[in-house]
Amino acid sequence: MRKLAYDADALLDRVSLHLSNYCAEQSENNAAAAAAARQNQVFSMVLSSFKFDLPREISAMQKKLEELLREMESLNVIEKAKFDAAGKTVSTTSRSTASFVDDRNVVGRVRDKACLVHLLTGECDVDNFSVIPLVGMCGLGKTTLARLVFDDDTVSSSFGKKMWVSISTNFDAVRITKSIIECVTLSPCNLSDLYSLQKELRNLLRGVKFLLVLDDYWSEKHDDWDILCSPFRFGSKDSKIVVTTRSAKVSSIVSFSEAYRLKILSDDDCWEVIKQRAATGAEARASTVLESIGKQIATKCKGLPLVATALGNMLRRKCTEQEWSSVLETELWDLPHDKNVFPALLLSYLNLPPHLQKCFAYCSLFPKDHEFDVDELVLLWMAEGFIQPIGARRLEDLGSEYFNDLHSASLFERCGSTSNRIIYKMHDLIHDMARVVSRDACCRVKYSMLKHYPLFGNACHFSLLRDGIQPSARLQAYQKNERLRTFLVISNNITTGGVIDRQLFLYLQCLRVLDLSRLGLNDLPDSVDRLEYLRYLNLSENRMFRLPESMCKLVALQTLKLKNCSQLIELPQNTRNLSNLRHLELDTKGQLQCMPLGFGRLTSLQTLSTYVVGRKKGHGIEELKDMDCLRGSLCIKNIQYVSNATSAEEAKLGMKTCLNKLELQWIKLPAGSPLLNQRMSEQAQVLANLQPHGNVRDLVIQNYCGVIYPNWLSESWRKFTSIHLQGLKYCDSLPSLGQLPSLKSFAISDMPLLQYVDDRFYGTGNHVKFPSLESFQLHGMSMLIQWRNASNADMPCLNSFTIEDCPNLISCPTIFQTL
Structure with missing residues (x-):
């Protein structure tokens, strides 16, 4: 199939x-x-x-x-x-939940229990009842913790009635309501229609302070929750409902309050769980050798008590070093069926719609602990055809929603962030599950084992892992493979001397995704044009000077990545033929000399990290005029070649509504240069006509060779949060920026003519100047002498002020001296 x-x-x-x-x-x-x-x-x-x-x-x-x-x-x-x-029937119940928990067997949850008890015994701010979502991935012990709290004496004495109902994946309002009634009455309920059931439950709860636990709740439909909870409003004030779920989306549906997120256990706690269930013999318990092995086994649990319990059960009555070592070497999915944790985990996968199942399984191509960038992953899904179009909505936006749904289902976890991206990872056990469900479609191989996979197996998606030890790589195929859609090379380090066999592209003509980044390639075979279905090509961090002209036949290409290709000096002449190209990432600090002729025909481009202005017609800045889909960051280089203000205006930067960062670069021209003298008089108007849309937040102006600032830079309605002025060698003052309400970071460097910072910088009016500014940096102001007329009421949010290489500065505002 x-x-x-x-x-x-x-x-x-x-x-x-x-x-x-x-x-x-x-x-x-x-x-x-x-x-x-x-x-x-x-x-x-x-x-x-x-x-x-x-x-x-x-x-x-x-x-x-x-x-x-x-x-x-x-x-x-x-x-x-x-x-x-x-004489059997297939059960629709996915799993049973604990009916009683011995708190002596629960490890590492003392603080969690105390927090939940406090939440349950506190008062409700609004309504008669409040909902406490208990959220976490499978195997964290949500049900166990909820049962522990449910049976707590303090909690029990705080409520008139307590009910516990297991929901599972098949939401049935009739069944759930009937179960709640039976918990209250302690007798069977013979009602069968929802209206009668809810009327009965409403009468039972009227004026009663109750505690209800809805365990293992899955439904992400608002209507389901609205129908289910309608009788709960008749309970007494300060009633509580605990909902255990794997889904953050469920949490947002059932409660406006922040969910209680359960964390993983430490390795020591996992070892305690294993010891509780493991060997019963005194010799085994006292063995330091077995304890050493056991602690290594505990690290396999990755903080999940479900896994620790399964491994502990497997170790029961095993007393030899050999038996424990065998468990240590056993993969989790190879555990005996009665001790296997994957059936419980698999519910998270089976509950996903088919399009999300594909996206999740695809992630098994990446190694454990891989840091996922959402935007990058979405581009891969898009190239594979996993994202289903909906009307005129961007595929990229739909893909982001796909990822959010997977994150909401606790299949990804946020583990940090950098200045421009959020980092996500997969828990090791979730990654193992992805490998299990994708084993027929995805294949991941270490480079050292490549000789054993000359045909890339029978996989449709293939990834090759390089640890950076090998000095060079030679990639080749030995037989045609019409099934392979994906070829990813994942390298930890940049290598040198990589070689791509010309036959590789001839044998893998059905590829949709090709990642050859960080291989140290000096050239790309011209047979790349045989990959006519290719939609994603990553050649980042290679050593190529040029790309083959044949690449321009890849009309299906959506994404071309050339980041950190610092030696690349030109793009193929017919790049304009790549009519479906949506994302082109270039090295902003590279040696690219200009864009190819007719580049402006690529009107589907959404990502264009760098545009290099050329001198000749058809290579100028006006090629940007119809690229209104551009978004994110854009760096325009070689603006000194913009011949007149009209050309700058034709770029229509004000129409690029989705840009949020703009970098405008001139190259440094030597003093006395004829081009400099010619350009200085007209660059002020050029910069004025490069006025960006009001949605731009970050602005960088580098090596501007004019002497006057444009009016748009100081407009108070602008949303600038960061401005960096660098190398403005012919300006003797700063622009008026004090009235910008959102400006948080301002940096100026290398302005040798600036001598004074005065009222012009702060602007006019009686309002507080720089109301949001947090960071101010001064670098390389060799002639700066004095900072005048500053008020202590200005810059109220400033918390960082940096001065470097300003040898003649004799005074600055007192506000800076108190930081």
Whole structure:
């Protein structure tokens, strides 16, 4: 079935690719001819390009699908007969939950218990009841902790009625309401319709202070919760509901309050859990050798008491070093069925919709402890075709929602952040589960083992892990593989002397994703044009001077990454033919000399990290005019080549509504240069016409060779949060910025003509100047003498002030001296 699905996907890709080529060819003609021809393009495709193969292929797929359906129906009949013969029925209940917990066996949850008891015995701020979501991934012990608190004497004495109901994956309001009633009455309930049940529950709870635990809640539908909780409002004030769930989305549905997130246990606590369930013999308990092995086994638990319990049960009555070492070497998914933790984990996967199951399983291509960047992962999912279009919404936005859903389901955990991104990781056990569910589709291999996988196995998605020890890499294939969609090389360190065999691309022509970053490649084989379905290509951190012109035939390409390719001096001449390109990442500090001719035709671009202005027509800044989809960060280099203010205005930066960072760079021109003298008089107007949209937050102006600042830089409605002025050698004053309400960071460096900072910098008016400024940096002000007329009421939020290389500065505001 999977192979048939991939064949169907490949066929659709072929149709889409040929249509794109057809449209690209027609766009070379005049608009009228193109419009007329486009009416018959599908018909032409089927009859000419495919030479009648398309109907035959569809018919063959349909026939194969019918055969598979007949086979599946036969298997269903056989399985049903087995169950009927055995007198069994298939249970819809996913798992049972604990009915009683001995607190002597609960390790590492003393603080958690105290916190929850405090929350349960406190008063409600609003309404008659409050909901406390208890959230965490599978195996953390949410149910155990909830039961521990439920049975606590202090909690029991605080409520008139206590009810415990297990929800599980199949939400049924009738069943749940009936269970709650039976917990209150301690007798069977014979009612069957929801209205009667809720009326009965409302009467039972009226005026009663109750505690209800809804264990293992899965439904992420607002309507389900609204229906279920309607009778709870009739209870007495300060009633409480505890909801245990793996989903942060569930938490946000059932409560406006912050969820209580359960943390993992320490390795020592896991070892305590293992000891409780392990060897019973005195010799085993006293053995220092077994204890040493046991502590190593505890690290495999990765903080999950469920795993510690399973491993402890497996060690029961095992008293020899060999037996314990065998457990240490056993993979978690190979544990005996009655001790295996994966059935419980698997519920998180099975509860996902099919499109999220694909996205989750795909993540097994990356090694454990991999730091996931959401934007990067979404681009890969998009290239693989995992993201289902919805109307006119951006695929990237839909992909971000996919990831948020996986994070909400506790399948990813946030582990930190940098200045421009949030870092996520997979818990090791979740990663193991991803490997289990993807083992037929995804293959991950270490480079040292590559010789054992000459055909990349039967995988559709393949990743090659390099630890950076090998000085060079030679990648090649020995036989054609029409199933492989993904080839990722994941390297910890940049290597040198990497080589790509030309045959590799000839054998792997169905690739959608190709990552060859950090391999130290000096060139890319021109056979890359055979990868006609390729949508994602990462060549970052390689040593190439140029890219092959044949690459411009990759019309399906959506993402091209060339970050930190510092020696790259030019892009292929026909880059404009990559009409589906959405993301082009370039090295902002590289040696790229200019953009190729007609670059402005790439109007689908959303990411363009760098645009290098050229001198000739067709290479200028005006090529940006129709790129209104640009978003994120844009660095425009070589602005000194902008010939006049009109060209700057034609770039239409004010129309780029989704840009949030703009960097404007001139190159340093030597004093007395004819070009400098020519440009100085007109650069002020050029900068004025490069006025960005009001959504830009971060602004960098570097080596500006004019002498006047534009008015837009000082407009009080601007949302600038960071401004950095560097190398403004011909300006003798600072712009007026005191009235910018959101400015948090301001840095100036290398302005040799600046002598005084005065009222002009603060601006006019009686309001507080720089109301949000937190950081101020001065660097390389060789002629700066004095800072005048500063008020102590200004810059009320300032907490960091840095001065470097300002040898002539004799005074500065007292506010800086108190920091």
